[in-house]
Amino acid sequence: MRIIPFIISAVVTLILIIALGRKWGSIPPMGKFLSPQHGFWQNAEPVNRDYSGDLQIPGLKGSVNVYFDERLVPHVFAENDEDLYFVQGYLHAKFRLFQMDLQTRAAEGRASEIAGPRAVNYDREQRRLGMKFAAENALAEIEKDSLSNAVLTSYSNGVNAYIRSLRDSELPVEYKLLDFRPEEWSKLRTALLMKMMAKMLSSGVEDDLTATNAHKIFSEQELQMIYPQVNDSLAPIIPKGTVFASPGIVPIKPASADSFYFGRKESANVAEISRPDKSNGSNNWVVAGSRTLSGYPILANDPHLELSFPSIWYEMQLSTPSTNAYGVTLPGTPFIIIGFNDSIAWGVTNAGRDVKDFYSIRFRDESKQEYWLNEKWEPSRIRIEEIKVRGSATVYDTVAYTVFGPVMFDQSYTGSGTGHANLAVRWVAHDPSNEPMTFYRLNRAGNYNEYAEAIRTFDCPGQNFVFASKSGDIAIWQQGKFPARWEGQGLYVMPGEDTSYSWQGFIPQTENPHSINPERGFLQSANQRAVDADYPYFIPGGYISPRGIAIDRFLSGMSSVTPDDMKKLQLNYFNVTAQAALPLLLKYVDPEKLTQDATKYLNIVKSWNLGADPASKGQTIYQCWFDSLEAAIWMDDIQQSGSAATFPDEQTTLELLLKDSTSLKFIDNINTIEIETLNDLVTSTLNKVSNLLLEKEREGKLEWARFKNPRIYHLLKEAVMPFGRQGLNVGGSGNIINAMKESHGPSWRMIVHLGPQTEALGVFPGGQSGNPGSPYYDNFVDSWATGNYFNLWMMKKSDATDKKVKWTLKFAPAAA
Amino acid sequence: MKFFAALIITILLAFISGLFLPWWGIAIAAMLAAIVVRQKAGFAFLSGFFALLLLWSGLSYWIDSENESILSVRIAELLGIGDNSFLLILITGVVGGLVAGFAAMTGSYLRTKQRS
Numbered sequence: 001m002r003i004i005p006f007i008i009s010a011v012v013t014l015i016l017i018i019a020l021g022r023k024w025g026s027i028p029p030m031g032k033f034l035s036p037q038h039g040f041w042q043n044a045e046p047v048n049r050d051y052s053g054d055l056q057i058p059g060l061k062g063s064v065n066v067y068f069d070e071r072l073v074p075h076v077f078a079e080n081d082e083d084l085y086f087v088q089g090y091l092h093a094k095f096r097l098f099q100m101d102l103q104t105r106a107a108e109g110r111a112s113e114i115a116g117p118r119a120v121n122y123d124r125e126q127r128r129l130g131m132k133f134a135a136e137n138a139l140a141e142i143e144k145d146s147l148s149n150a151v152l153t154s155y156s157n158g159v160n161a162y163i164r165s166l167r168d169s170e171l172p173v174e175y176k177l178l179d180f181r182p183e184e185w186s187k188l189r190t191a192l193l194m195k196m197m198a199k200m201l202s203s204g205v206e207d208d209l210t211a212t213n214a215h216k217i218f219s220e221q222e223l224q225m226i227y228p229q230v231n232d233s234l235a236p237i238i239p240k241g242t243v244f245a246s247p248g249i250v251p252i253k254p255a256s257a258d259s260f261y262f263g264r265k266e267s268a269n270v271a272e273i274s275r276p277d278k279s280n281g282s283n284n285w286v287v288a289g290s291r292t293l294s295g296y297p298i299l300a301n302d303p304h305l306e307l308s309f310p311s312i313w314y315e316m317q318l319s320t321p322s323t324n325a326y327g328v329t330l331p332g333t334p335f336i337i338i339g340f341n342d343s344i345a346w347g348v349t350n351a352g353r354d355v356k357d358f359y360s361i362r363f364r365d366e367s368k369q370e371y372w373l374n375e376k377w378e379p380s381r382i383r384i385e386e387i388k389v390r391g392s393a394t395v396y397d398t399v400a401y402t403v404f405g406p407v408m409f410d411q412s413y414t415g416s417g418t419g420h421a422n423l424a425v426r427w428v429a430h431d432p433s434n435e436p437m438t439f440y441r442l443n444r445a446g447n448y449n450e451y452a453e454a455i456r457t458f459d460c461p462g463q464n465f466v467f468a469s470k471s472g473d474i475a476i477w478q479q480g481k482f483p484a485r486w487e488g489q490g491l492y493v494m495p496g497e498d499t500s501y502s503w504q505g506f507i508p509q510t511e512n513p514h515s516i517n518p519e520r521g522f523l524q525s526a527n528q529r530a531v532d533a534d535y536p537y538f539i540p541g542g543y544i545s546p547r548g549i550a551i552d553r554f555l556s557g558m559s560s561v562t563p564d565d566m567k568k569l570q571l572n573y574f575n576v577t578a579q580a581a582l583p584l585l586l587k588y589v590d591p592e593k594l595t596q597d598a599t600k601y602l603n604i605v606k607s608w609n610l611g612a613d614p615a616s617k618g619q620t621i622y623q624c625w626f627d628s629l630e631a632a633i634w635m636d637d638i639q640q641s642g643s644a645a646t647f648p649d650e651q652t653t654l655e656l657l658l659k660d661s662t663s664l665k666f667i668d669n670i671n672t673i674e675i676e677t678l679n680d681l682v683t684s685t686l687n688k689v690s691n692l693l694l695e696k697e698r699e700g701k702l703e704w705a706r707f708k709n710p711r712i713y714h715l716l717k718e719a720v721m722p723f724g725r726q727g728l729n730v731g732g733s734g735n736i737i738n739a740m741k742e743s744h745g746p747s748w749r750m751i752v753h754l755g756p757q758t759e760a761l762g763v764f765p766g767g768q769s770g771n772p773g774s775p776y777y778d779n780f781v782d783s784w785a786t787g788n789y790f791n792l793w794m795m796k797k798s799d800a801t802d803k804k805v806k807w808t809l810k811f812a813p814a815a816a
Numbered sequence: 817m818k819f820f821a822a823l824i825i826t827i828l829l830a831f832i833s834g835l836f837l838p839w840w841g842i843a844i845a846a847m848l849a850a851i852v853v854r855q856k857a858g859f860a861f862l863s864g865f866f867a868l869l870l871l872w873s874g875l876s877y878w879i880d881s882e883n884e885s886i887l888s889v890r891i892a893e894l895l896g897i898g899d900n901s902f903l904l905i906l907i908t909g910v911v912g913g914l915v916a917g918f919a920a921m922t923g924s925y926l927r928t929k930q931r932s
Contacts, residue, residue, distance in 0.1 A: 017840045036879060044882075
């Protein structure tokens with residue numbers, strides 16, 4: 001009767017295999033995952049892995065040589081453009097496939113395919129924001145141009161050539177953890193990546209929804225005070241005194257605006273669930289030869305983004321007989337995005353201009369098929385979004401498109417809000433455009449005119465393009481497609497029943513703020529407002545002033561500038577806000593009413609040198625104190641407006657206090673019977689935060705870096721903490737030149753000295769490889785944290801035998 | 817002697833299966849070895865188990881030392897066993913061993929069934 005033990009044994013074996021072959025919650029299929037020949041062990045590369053090789057790939061026209069240096073930076077030498085971008089695609093896929101795949105699926109609103117039901121709301125929001133719609137429109141435009149089309153097609157083919165060569169055991173470890181497979185690349189996915197950047201940088205700088213809610217309780221003047229258009233201390237990007245052309249378009253305010261727009265007190269209790277970080281910004285500056293030691297210009301750029309593993313950037317050199325550029329690239333799209341070539345250098349910071357507005361829509365009924373527009377019912381265009389969900393049924397979402405754009409919020413979708421509003425979103429990113437061509441041209445630009453021509457067609461997200469050339473020119477343009485607004489247009493949700501509220505046109509490109517070779521010999525941008533109040537257009541936006549103020553002050557005082565000076569400036573920890581805020585705090589604090597602990601901390605911060613260094617205790621004390629003061633001033637007032645409104649920023653609060661110190665009405669807490677004074681608040685908040693500070697001190701975390709725990713997450717965030725890094729010894733804050741917050745900060749630091757022999761320095765907090773099993777995964781982090789830079793090697797073809805070349809990967813066309 | 821032969825054959829077949837089949841090919845390998853080298857169920861289980869314990873722990877140990885434990889430390893932490901690479905290597909071997917053990921045992925009953 002051996003048959004019964006056989007069946008039992010067979011069943012046990014089968015159950016084991018099935019159980020170990022599937023995912024249980026967040027635990028990966030353990031049989032597959034642990035198998036040394038299939039699972040994660042296959043991603044544990046030998047530390048002395050050899051990256052050299054000879055590949056034959058169909059699709060190439062000629063041969064391409066890739067020389068890797070010791071930092072695994074590829075220097076790509078091709079004979080023509082198409083092969084160049086084909087290999088760029090291949091390399092992006094080879095080292096960063098998971099990143100490209102995940103980011104573009106998320107951008108498209110397909111995260112649920114991997115993450116299951118909990119990502120459905122996120123995906124709905126991306127569809128409703130029109131991310132896929134925007135990418136489709138961009139792609140249609142790109143395909144009209146044969147050059148762009150050819151390049152993007154080659155790039156896509158290169159990515160797919162790599163994906164197709166992958167065996168299951170070679171998949172990146174994240175695919176094994178999450179148990180899914182990579183999807184083939186397409187030009188649409190490149191367009192989605194560009195829209196991901198557009199969202200990161202131009203969707204979330206507007207505060208329309210929160211301002212609309214604030215509008216309910218604050219008067220127009222109060223709102224102007226809390227969210228001012230032009231800060232007093234502003235150091236604009238375009239030097240003060242620049243003369244602006246008369247406006248080519250003068251929008252007309254609709255007749256009904258005072259009652260139906262400014263007078264409207266309806267709230268919009270909806271909110272986006274995936275708003276990008278407002279600090280997504282950066283620093284850049286250029287110093288002309290008149291101020292440098294060498295007499296040649298120096299350009300510097302450090303983009304500030306959420307840091308991640310792998311880094312959003314991938315470093316490389318791209319070279320053909322007709323083009324040679326070095327810098328950082330975005331896996332998912334061809335070209336060098338920030339960098340330099342043999343004649344010029346360029347960099348970007350976020351413009352922060354408001355290019356996204358909401359319109360209130362009145363539907364005829366629940367079907368959303370008609371909406372009231374200009375005194376009649378207009379048919380909407382219905383788009384049914386299909387959202388596939390892992391482990392669950394497909395979700396269908398009906399989105400109505402109006403003349404303004406998709407109706408993002410409606411009865412069936414309120415984001416993280418609880419109210420009800422039908423809001424259509426008008427976003428410049430939806431309009432057809434061809435941003436890739438800008439980078440194609442910038443990579444090849446040889447002088448100012450070619451740079452200006454290259455950026456002319458860059459629509460979204462608006463950026464401050466800084467420029468320097470070997471011939472000595474320096475320039476900056478705030479470039480993008482910006483709506484021409486009447487005074488106040490777009491601050492709040494607008495009536496969507498009347499096309500007189502539509503955007504009436506765009507600011508002519510030549511009238512975008514720009515400056516070339518200014519007298520003062522330098523230009524800088526740090527997400528501050530581009531222009532002072534003399535600019536003849538109304539330009540709302542989310543601006544940050546302090547870094548610009550600090551950079552302006554330092555550069556003004558510098559001469560005989562060297563690249564080393566630029567390093568020190570990028571790493572500068574001076575807290576310019578505190579310089580004005582601390583004396584204010586010290587003036588209004590009442591020492592008699594302080595607790596013993598508070599007195600101790602007061603004494604520490606009194607002797608603070610205003611530097612937000614990693615070891616600084618004064619910075620921690622100051623920041624906690626001022627944050628608490630801000631909350632004490634604003635919380636009671638802002639809370640009245642219901643859904644989360646943002647506090648006015650640090651700089652605004654500071655300026656209001658400096659101007660108005662004791663009489664600022666918001667100081668009083670409306671929830672208490674007494675009338676609080678500034679003395680009361682400054683004193684009580686120090687007492688309050690001293691409890692927290694004491695606790696932190698006991699844990700040994702009073703020093704700024706230990707207090708805020710600077711860290712870098714893997715793209716999968718808390719789910720894979722061991723893939724991240726914590727406890728980095730970095731100081732700074734969002735308002736300081738060295739703008740490290742907690743996990744958001746300088747994602748790339750670059751300095752280019754355009755002498756006869758270009759000298760370039762750079763570093764990013766990550767590594768070239770996206771594989772957590774590679775020694776090249778995070779090998780730059782410590783250098784970045786310490787403030788060290790690497791020399792960027794602009795290799796020549798004849799350097800192929802240089803000892804700096806560690807590996808050579810040769811691509812040749814496959815025999816037909 | 818039979819035990820040793822079963823062990824070696826299982827290791828060889830399992831390794832080869834890993835080159836062409838998905839991870840569960842080790843079950844087929846262990847079952848085949850148990851059919852070729854007839855043992856009582858208990859010994860079949862043990863030779864299957866130890867074969868994969870040796871193969872999988874051995875392979876992962878070798879990979880881990882070439883990798884200087886960069887990934888194993890991260891994965892071990894992720895799986896909640898601290899930063900213990902050695903434990904992870906052991907668990908790897910045990911998981912493979914269990915599957916192969918039961919597969920081999922199944923194979924041994926198959927052979928005996930035909931006999932009677």
